[in-house]
Amino acid sequence: MTTLTLKNRAAWSWALYDWANSTFATTVLAGFFPVLFKQYWAGEMAAAQSTFWLGLFSSAASLLVMLMSPWLGAVADRQGAKKRLLLLFTLIGVLPTLGLFWAGEGQWLLAALLFAAASVGFFGGLTFYDALLVDVAAPAESDRVSAWGYALGYLGGGLLFALNVVMATQPEWFGLASATQAVKVSFVMVAAWWTLFALPLFFWVKERPASDGTDTSFAALLAVLRRAVKTPGVLTFLIAYWLYIDGVHTIIRMAVDFGMALGFASNSLIVALLLVQFVAFPAAVAFGYLGERIGTRLAIYLGLLVYALVTAGGYAMQTEGQFFLLAGAIGLVQGGVQALSRSFYSRLIPADQAGAYFGLFNMIGKFAAVLGPLLVGVVALATGSNRLSILSLLVLFVLGAALLARVREPGR
Known part of the structure; x- marks a missing residue:
């Protein structure tokens, strides 16, 4: 290539x-x-x-x-x-x-x-x-x-x-x-x-030629997917990714609801959403270079650490100013975690079967924000506290990071 x-x-x-x-x-x-x-x-x-x-x-x-x-x-x-x-x-x-x-x-x-x-x-x-x-x-x-x-x-x-x-x-x-x-x-x-x-x-953009002919029977495609989950590191990475990206997506989806529950103005929440978008632009670019300098996995860990700190900060949050501060922190790492997870995975897989492998990757992505909202809801119901429910997301970041440590970082 x-x-x-x-x-x-x-x-x-x-x-x-x-x-x-x-x-x-x-x-x-x-x-x-x-x-x-x-x-x-x-x-x-x-x-x-x-x-x-x-x-x-x-x-x-x-x-x-x-x-x-x-x-x-x-x-x-x-x-x-x-x-x-x-x-x-x-x-x-x-x-x-x-x-x-x-x-x-x-x-x-x-x-x-x-x-x-x-x-x-x-x-x-x-x-x-x-x-x-x-x-x-x-x-x-x-x-x-x-x-x-x-x-x-x-x-x-x-x-x-x-x-x-x-x-x-x-x-x-x-x-x-x-x-x-x-x-x-x-x-x-x-x-x-x-x-x-x-x-x-x-x-x-020019794509590589077809990999294995034109057999698209269910049995042939199932064999490709079986090979995918047996590829060293792929299954462990996908489980790790599912856990920590579930936490990421839960924060994205529930931040506005959490802010409204604390009585913040809806206009302020829209401004916070825009803040994340514009902070994430230069921050995502910086994470791309950071991954090359210190290693992709270590850069992902840095992003997950910030998410853990944001989660803890959400537990103690009292004012709209603090909400904006946490939104800015999320903007600093959100795009980086997503982008480096994608590039890390792209180096784990055979390039000529990227479609099937990324099909699994995006299937896991659609599962994301299933466990997180459920965890938040159960904790909120059990404790009666929105703050404790947000803090429960720390479990997803810690478990995801621990599993990611078991995946050998692919070469470049």
């Missing part, structure tokens, strides 16, 4: 896809869709009922992605189809996102179906995107290239989300009639942004 660096347009084109699709994660997934669903599409529905339907469609999309990722990843390897399948899933994500603009008031079922389809496109495409890392970065450069992907994702997602927040709060500045119209236009902007900045990957 030709050695590629960030001076090469293939590596930049690959990283730019994260800039493209992260706008869905910020503006649609985390930002506006849940609010618009409750207030506009399901406005006549009881709050508990709309929460149920939103959760059901979100879970269905996640379950579908989780089940099909390893199989589709193996198909991509055997047919040399990572780019083709990524293009397919990009369209599955972009077109329903665009379609949300035309979903009218009260059409909650249509909106939920479009959201679920777009979520399948977004999350399903990550298997092929991650697997292409081995095609654009030599092992010695994987930390840096992976980190630039996450960094550009945080920056691009943050920039468009910031603009969309201004549009929703001041729609008259943009000639829009209402906040609702502004949010709908934001969804169109996400679709356009995702499409435009995804194009360089499809033009300039």
Whole structure:
């Protein structure tokens, strides 16, 4: 394989896809869709009922992605189809996102179906995107290239989300009639942004040839997956990753709920979300270089240590200022932990079977934020304390780090 660096347009084109699709994660997934669903599409529905339907469609999309990722990843390897399948899933994500603009008031079922389809496109495409890392970065450069992907994702997602927040709060500045119209236009902007900045990957990234012919029978693909879990270090790493990334995702998903439980203003929580996005951009880049200097595993440990300190800080948090301080700390390490975990794993696996292996990786990622929220909920119910429930996440970081120590760091 030709050695590629960030001076090469293939590596930049690959990283730019994260800039493209992260706008869905910020503006649609985390930002506006849940609010618009409750207030506009399901406005006549009881709050508990709309929460149920939103959760059901979100879970269905996640379950579908989780089940099909390893199989589709193996198909991509055997047919040399990572780019083709990524293009397919990009369209599955972009077109329903665009379609949300035309979903009218009260059409909650249509909106939920479009959201679920777009979520399948977004999350399903990550298997092929991650697997292409081995095609654009030599092992010695994987930390840096992976980190630039996450960094550009945080920056691009943050920039468009910031603009969309201004549009929703001041729609008259943009000639829009209402906040609702502004949010709908934001969804169109996400679709356009995702499409435009995804194009360089499809033009300039070259994937390696098919690995094992065109046999995509279930038995053949199952054999690939069995080999994957038997590859030295892979299974242990995936369990370690599942534990600590579950803690990471739980903090991401429950931070706003925790802040609201403490009485913090919703506007402050949005500002904190934007703070994480913009701090994470330079911090993720720095972690890429740090991984090369001190070793990927040690850099991941540094990130997990900060997460443990943030968890302890959450237990003692009293003010919005402290919430912002902890948000900034999370921004310093969030992208680094994610990026270096991906690059560490990419060096554990055979490059010609990256699709199948990253299918497993992303299946584990979909399992993440299952154990953490359950642990938080059980501790909160048992103790009656939100603070103790957050502190319980320390278990996930400690166990994940302990298992990671059992995986030999792959060479470069």
